[in-house]
Amino acid sequence: MTTDAEALRVIAAEAADHVTAGEAILIAAVHATPERAEVDRLFRAFHSLKGLARAAAAEQFEALLHDAETWLADLRSGRREFDAQAGESLLQLLDLIRDACASGAFTDAAAPPALSARLRALLDAPMTNADTHSASLAIDVLGIEVETSAAFAELLAEILPELAAAVASGVEIEDDVAVLHHAAKRLGLLGFASRLVRLRGAAEGERAGLFEAVLRSAASFGFLTGATTGRLEAQRRPGSEPAQPPQLPQETPETRELRSLFAQLKINEMFVGELGGNALAFELAADNGLVIVEAVVPLPDPDELVRLVSTQRVLAGRGVGGARRDHLALLLVAPAKRLLEDLASEIGADHCQKLDGQTPPRHFAKPTEHVPTGAAQDALVRVPVEVLDRLFGRIGSFFSVGARLGVLATESGANEALRRLSDFAVTRAPEIMPEIEALLRDRRDFLNVEAEVGRLISLIHESTLGLRVIPFDNVVARFPRMVREMARQLGKSVHFELVSGPIKIDKGMADTLIDPITHIVRNALDHGVETPAERGALGKPASARVTLRAEQLGNRLVVTIEDDGRGIAIDKVAAKALTQRLVSEADIARMTQAQIARLIFTPGFSTRDQASELSGRGVGMDVALFNVTRLGGTIHIDNRPGLGAAFRLDMPLSAAIRPLLLVDTGTQTIGLPEAIVAEALIVPGSSVQSVNGQPSLLLRERYLPIFDLCDLLALPRHKLDNGEDISVVVCRWNGQRAALRVHRILRRLEMLIRETHPRITSLPGIGGVSTLGADRIVLVLDPDKLFGLASQSASRGLRSVGHALKAADGAQ
Amino acid sequence: MRLKWLEPEDSTVHKSTLTLLSDDPAMQVAVAAMLRRHPQSFDLSCLAPCDALSALRDAATDLVLIDADAAVDVVVSVAVAALVQPAPVVVVGVALGRDEALDAACLVHGATAVLAKASGPGAPNLAGAEGDALISRLTLLVRPANAVAS
Numbered sequence: 026m027t028t029d030a031e032a033l034r035v036i037a038a039e040a041a042d043h044v045t046a047g048e049a050i051l052i053a054a055v056h057a058t059p060e061r062a063e064v065d066r067l068f069r070a071f072h073s074l075k076g077l078a079r080a081a082a083a084e085q086f087e088a089l090l091h092d093a094e095t096w097l098a099d100l101r102s103g104r105r106e107f108d109a110q111a112g113e114s115l116l117q118l119l120d121l122i123r124d125a126c127a128s129g130a131f132t133d134a135a136a137p138p139a140l141s142a143r144l145r146a147l148l149d150a151p152m153t154n155a156d157t158h159s160a161s162l163a164i165d166v167l168g169i170e171v172e173t174s175a176a177f178a179e180l181l182a183e184i185l186p187e188l189a190a191a192v193a194s195g196v197e198i199e200d201d202v203a204v205l206h207h208a209a210k211r212l213g214l215l216g217f218a219s220r221l222v223r224l225r226g227a228a229e230g231e232r233a234g235l236f237e238a239v240l241r242s243a244a245s246f247g248f249l250t251g252a253t254t255g256r257l258e259a260q261r262r263p264g265s266e267p268a269q270p271p272q273l274p275q276e277t278p279e280t281r282e283l284r285s286l287f288a289q290l291k292i293n294e295m296f297v298g299e300l301g302g303n304a305l306a307f308e309l310a311a312d313n314g315l316v317i318v319e320a321v322v323p324l325p326d327p328d329e330l331v332r333l334v335s336t337q338r339v340l341a342g343r344g345v346g347g348a349r350r351d352h353l354a355l356l357l358v359a360p361a362k363r364l365l366e367d368l369a370s371e372i373g374a375d376h377c378q379k380l381d382g383q384t385p386p387r388h389f390a391k392p393t394e395h396v397p398t399g400a401a402q403d404a405l406v407r408v409p410v411e412v413l414d415r416l417f418g419r420i421g422s423f424f425s426v427g428a429r430l431g432v433l434a435t436e437s438g439a440n441e442a443l444r445r446l447s448d449f450a451v452t453r454a455p456e457i458m459p460e461i462e463a464l465l466r467d468r469r470d471f472l473n474v475e476a477e478v479g480r481l482i483s484l485i486h487e488s489t490l491g492l493r494v495i496p497f498d499n500v501v502a503r504f505p506r507m508v509r510e511m512a513r514q515l516g517k518s519v520h521f522e523l524v525s526g527p528i529k530i531d532k533g534m535a536d537t538l539i540d541p542i543t544h545i546v547r548n549a550l551d552h553g554v555e556t557p558a559e560r561g562a563l564g565k566p567a568s569a570r571v572t573l574r575a576e577q578l579g580n581r582l583v584v585t586i587e588d589d590g591r592g593i594a595i596d597k598v599a600a601k602a603l604t605q606r607l608v609s610e611a612d613i614a615r616m617t618q619a620q621i622a623r624l625i626f627t628p629g630f631s632t633r634d635q636a637s638e639l640s641g642r643g644v645g646m647d648v649a650l651f652n653v654t655r656l657g658g659t660i661h662i663d664n665r666p667g668l669g670a671a672f673r674l675d676m677p678l679s680a681a682i683r684p685l686l687l688v689d690t691g692t693q694t695i696g697l698p699e700a701i702v703a704e705a706l707i708v709p710g711s712s713v714q715s716v717n718g719q720p721s722l723l724l725r726e727r728y729l730p731i732f733d734l735c736d737l738l739a740l741p742r743h744k745l746d747n748g749e750d751i752s753v754v755v756c757r758w759n760g761q762r763a764a765l766r767v768h769r770i771l772r773r774l775e776m777l778i779r780e781t782h783p784r785i786t787s788l789p790g791i792g793g794v795s796t797l798g799a800d801r802i803v804l805v806l807d808p809d810k811l812f813g814l815a816s817q818s819a820s821r822g823l824r825s826v827g828h829a830l831k832a833a834d835g836a837q
Numbered sequence: 838m839r840l841k842w843l844e845p846e847d848s849t850v851h852k853s854t855l856t857l858l859s860d861d862p863a864m865q866v867a868v869a870a871m872l873r874r875h876p877q878s879f880d881l882s883c884l885a886p887c888d889a890l891s892a893l894r895d896a897a898t899d900l901v902l903i904d905a906d907a908a909v910d911v912v913v914s915v916a917v918a919a920l921v922q923p924a925p926v927v928v929v930g931v932a933l934g935r936d937e938a939l940d941a942a943c944l945v946h947g948a949t950a951v952l953a954k955a956s957g958p959g960a961p962n963l964a965g966a967e968g969d970a971l972i973s974r975l976t977l978l979v980r981p982a983n984a985v986a987s
Binding site: 065068069072073079166167168213214215216217218219238241242244245246248249295296297324325326327328330331333334335339340341342343344350351353354355356389 | 860861862863864866867869870872873874885887888890891894910912913916917918919920921922923924926931932945946947956957958959960961962964965
């Protein structure tokens with residue numbers, strides 16, 4: 026068994042998939058008894074988990090999962106019914122596995138005795154849908170009642186030795202075989218029965234061989250049921266020899282060469298299959314002009330696979346892609362000269378990598394070493410977040426130094442000064458030319474060092490960016506359980522829906538965001554959602570719907586928590602705010618309904634007369650607003666009295682390293698997210714003309730609205746040089762295009778966007794800041810805000826700026 | 838050697854059913870692709886290993902093909918299949934042919950044949966020459982009487 030760290034990580038990752046799948050079904054089962062298909066999926070999830078526990082030698086988990094699987098098998102067969110208590114026990118088991126996987130203790134985790142007892146109690150409980158007789162009988166692995174199995178084993182133990190003697194001596198065997206055949210058939214052991222039929226009809230010379238097959242069936246029966254079958258006694262008699270395994274293929278020079286090649290390329294030979302039967306492998310061993318490429322394609326259908334195999338030289342393949350295994354990883358043999366891009370394009374590969382022995386293949390890797398289970402955990406180092414924070418702080422400083430170096434390299438006047446000095450010295454002072462040439466060499470060396478530093482920064486970026494980000498799914502994974510528990514405590518029925526894509530966010534941001542989401546969800550359940558009786562009276566479904574949806578919009582994260590409850594009672598909020606002297610009557614009279622609704626964010630505010638265990642103490646919603654504001658975000662409330670409420674948390678994805686195009690407005694350096702930059706160009710000033718009062722850039726015979734970046738951002742305007750060339754950045758966002766006029770286009774740079782203070786993000790068009798060196802602030806644009814400003818700034822002559830921008834986009 | 842029963846004009850030929858025990862989508866596609874190239878050989882039925890017991894008891898099949906790389910415990914799967922199914926049980930896997938103990942255990946518990954996969958756990962080359970060879974062996978197991986050399 027492979028027990029290396031990598032294998033355990035893979036097992037833990039697979040287990041996590043099955044836990045998630047099982048948990049979703051069990052939580053949904055709170056509202057409705059699971060359908061047969063869901064029970065099947067649940068059974069498979071637990072069955073797979075049991076297999077993984079066995080693979081990881083996690084004996085305690087394997088035992089618990091076996092009990093759970095047995096109970097689920099009864100549920101599948103209709104002998105039991107799903108109930109909340111069983112669901113709770115199964116969920117606790119999944120929790121335990123999830124925690125063990127997360128902490129890397131899957132193999133060694135101890136099973137709590139209480140949970141073991143609960144699962145045993147589930148199994149011991151009488152079956153609800155079975156008759157009294159069958160309910161008292163256990164079923165073995167062959168689906169036969171244990172007592173019946175034992176009786177059949179006794180029959181085998183009695184008859185097989187006699188049958189062996191009869192086969193050996195050539196006497197009549199008809200009666201013995203007929204008895205066994207009848208019993209096997211009655212038990213549904215049709216394979217066993219068919220072997221007996223063949224024995225009964227066999228000529229005397231063939232009997233020994235056929236009897237051996239019968240003995241093997243008896244051995245299998247004993248192996249599966251644990252019963253003694255008399256097979257050993259029968260086998261000791263002459264005429265019955267055990268089956269011989271086939272001869273293994275001999276090692277040849279070619280297979281030795283292939284093994285050496287696979288080891289060199291870090292390919293796990295076990296993923297390739299039998300080397301002797303793989304003609305291509307031998308071709309590979311013989312031809313040095315061939316290379317191995319690893320490619321991953323979406324799982325083809327059978328016809329596509331036939332085409333793929335007929336057009337490519339496939340060495341090996343395996344299903345990959347998590348629990349769904351919806352991709353096929355392939356090892357392909359290709360001529361060394363073949364372009365990887367062409368190959369990837371031809372087969373539609375998501376991933377394509379030529380194996381060179383440096384980087385191991387992703388899906389066919391050879392374990393580097395075999396380490397015992399206990400030591401496997403040493404390969405994983407758990408690092409406190411504070412340590413990562415310090416590391417990121419220093420990496421950020423290093424980025425700043427690198428960026429300053431870049432500015433020195435590209436923006437300093439040293440190159441021009443040296444050129445002029447050189448021109449002067451050639452004619453006027455040739456005696457100092459050696460010194461000037463030395464300066465030029467130093468300058469070239471400096472530029473080379475700067476380029477190398479830039480390359481290293483990119484590498485550090487790649488290897489550290491993933492350290493602090495975690496999947497948003499992990500952040501919100503706790504909510505289905507929390508909602509379920511709360512709903513139960515409150516006597517409410519809630520269907521909770523979680524919708525989040527593959528979003529990754531900074532760990533610090535995740536920690537800050539947990540409280541706001543928790544408070545808003547709690548409030549929705551406690552205050553918003555009605556009891557089933559109240560909902561029934563209002564004509565609503567008894568089960569309320571609460572949705573938590575997360576979306577990444579550009580460099581912003583938008584989390585929406587929506588319910589279909591009663592909404593925020595504006596009158597009640599206003600009355601409470603007056604009672605608590607948070608506002609005056611005059612204030613209330615002036616305020617809109619939306620403003621009154623936002624009073625719930627006031628510290629100490631609560632509409633509850635008495636605090637419940639869950640909410641109503643007047644703390645929470647203020648914390649929610651505080652934390653989201655601290656992240657540079659906003660909370661928008663969409664209140665629909667009687668129909669529900671939606672809270673939209675909109676915040677920048679902060680503390681990330683992003684590629685920016687730096688431009689200068691003449692007074693301020695601005696960073697444009699590379700994602701919105703379509704092109705940067707210098708055009709004649711005469712290219713800008715007025716179209717319906719809107720300055721527009723004539724670009725490739727089309728007009729594009731153009732805006733001065735200083736005007737949009739309300740920055741001091743640089744001196745205009747009308748008639749001369751102008752620097753323009755064409756931006757594209759959400760199907761809109763616009764040109765921005767800037768003073769100078771500087772360079773592309775990867776920069777660390779700092780966690781942003783609310784005052785910075787409240788500046789028009791700005792989403793974050795970064796620094797170039799110690800004294801130069803870079804304001805980073807927010808695409809949504811930028812295009813919003815462009816819309817507002819567009820001239821009145823246009824019917825709608827949005828239309829104009831889109832029209833311009835369409836024209837491009 | 839040509840197999841008489843593979844002749845398309847032979848009206849006496851009827852298709853057999855091959856039941857694949859594997860929940861690996863890659864292997865299922867590979868076997869389906871293999872049968873696409875040999876349309877008169879087998880109809881395909883796929884079972885997940887965890888459903889094997891109940892489904893195999895009820896399955897009317899001519900051959901059980903167990904994917905050793907997808908089975909939680911391949912020996913148990915073989916033993917169950919061989920006891921409840923009269924059809925031949927064939928095991929395929931990447932470790933077979935090189936793991937003597939596993940080969941022997943499968944044969945002892947009723948496997949008719951153990952065969953190595955030559956192109957990895959997903960066996961994509963079953964859609965090509967590897968599949969042609971496997972089909973020949975499987976059809977000989979199912980219909981030896983029809984496999985008459987011409």
